[in-house]
Each structure stands twice: as structure tokens, then as C-alpha cells.
Amino acid sequence: MTSERQSSHRRSLALAGLAATALVVLLATAALADSPAPGSPAPGSPQAGASGPPSGGSNAISIVQKTFQPSTLTVHVGDTVTWTVTEAISDPHSVTSGTYKDAASSGKDFDSGVKLKNNGDSFSHTFDAAGTFAFFCAVHPDTMSGTITVVDASGSAGGEAGGGIPVESKLLAAGILVVVLVLLFGWASVYRRMNPGH
Numbered sequence: 688m689t690s691e692r693q694s695s696h697r698r699s700l701a702l703a704g705l706a707a708t709a710l711v712v713l714l715a716t717a718a719l720a721d722s723p724a725p726g727s728p729a730p731g732s733p734q735a736g737a738s739g740p741p742s743g744g745s746n747a748i749s750i751v752q753k754t755f756q757p758s759t760l761t762v763h764v765g766d767t768v769t770w771t772v773t774e775a776i777s778d779p780h781s782v783t784s785g786t787y788k789d790a791a792s793s794g795k796d797f798d799s800g801v802k803l804k805n806n807g808d809s810f811s812h813t814f815d816a817a818g819t820f821a822f823f824c825a826v827h828p829d830t831m832s833g834t835i836t837v838v839d840a841s842g843s844a845g846g847e848a849g850g851g852i853p854v855e856s857k858l859l860a861a862g863i864l865v866v867v868l869v870l871l872f873g874w875a876s877v878y879r880r881m882n883p884g885h
């Protein structure tokens with residue numbers, strides 16, 4: 688009986704130690720999440736303006752007669768895409784998000800309206816979230832449709848849940864989970880000690 692009680696006591700001490708360790712890890716994780724990573728580049732780092740056009744410059748789609756060129760484009764979260772008429776025809780065009788005749792998606796994210804007619808007429812949309820965004824021309828949906836793929840900094844298009852959650856938040860969540868589990872096991876141990884029959 689005595690050795691059993693001592694062993695139980697030792698186990699409780701071990702659990703308390705585990706809980707304390709987990710708490711320290713949690714606090715360290717929280718501190719890490721609050722402070723910016725020392726290695727992260729400062730905004731406006733030299734290479735941004737050193738060579739080539741700004742990153743937004745390539746996010747252009749031309750409306751050439753009854754086509755979008757290119758019809759597919761991959762950009763980053765926060766980028767602006769500009770559609771511009773470069774070879775006008777007698778019909779006007781639109782840049783409308785979603786799928787033609789699909790009321791649930793059509794024009795939900797963006798819609799220029801049917802007013803892109805003359806060379807130089809343009810429409811811009813800034814993509815604030817990762818994902819895949821279809822678009823079409825409401826006047827010529829048969830030949831004019833396309834897709835913008837918007838990726839976050841890690842290159843993910845956010846297809847699966849949690850794709851946009853920063854690593855720090857994931858670490859914090861893991862830390863909280865560890866503490867909760869350790870506390871649960873600790874309480875289970877205490878309960879067993881108070882109810883030796885079970």
C-alpha cells in the first residue's frame with residue numbers, strides 16, 4: 688500500500704513537472720508570436736526597386752477582340768489585376784467574376800459592367816484573399832472566360848482549411864492543446880487517487 692501511494696505521488700509530481708514545462712513552452716510561443724521574426728526583411732527592401740517593373744506591372748490581361756490574353760493568371764494576395772481593351776471590336780465587354788449564368792457566383796466578387804469598349808478602356812480588381820477566381824465577359828461568354836489564381840506568401844492558393852493561418856498561430860494553438868491535455872491527465876490522476884476503488 689505504502690509503495691503504491693508513493694508511486695502515485697511520484698506520478699503526480701511528474702505530471703506537475705510536465706504541466707510546468709508545457710506552460711513555459713506556451714509562454715515562449717506566445718512571446719514569439721508577439722515579436723516580429725528577427726530575420727524578416729524590412730519593408731521596402733532594396734531589391735524591390737532595383738530591377739524590373741513593380742510586381743503589379745505584370746498582372747495585366749488584354750482584351751483582344753473576343754478573347755482574354757492571357758486567360759489564366761497567378762498573382763499574390765494583395766495584387767491588383769487590370770483588364771484592358773487592346774483590340775476593340777464593335778461590341779462592348781465586361782469583366783465579371785464567377786461563371787456565366789450561375790447566379791450564385793456571377794458578379795459576386797467583382798463586375799466591371801458591360802462598358803469596356805474602346806482601346807484603353809480598363810477595369811481593375813485587387814485580390815485580398817487566396818483562392819481561385821473565375822471570370823468571364825457577359826457579352827461573349829463562349830470565347831471570353833478565364834481564371835485568376837491568388838496565392839499567399841507561402842505559395843498556397845488556400846484550397847484547404849487553415850491555409851491562410853500564420854505559423855505562429857498554429858504553434859500557439861499546439862501549445863494550448865498540449866497544456867489542456869496535460870491538465871486533463873493530471874486531473875484524471877488526482878481523481879484516481881481520491882477514488883482508489885476505480
Ligand SMILES: [Cu+2]
Pocket residue numbers: 753779780781824825826827831
Ligand atoms: Cu467580350
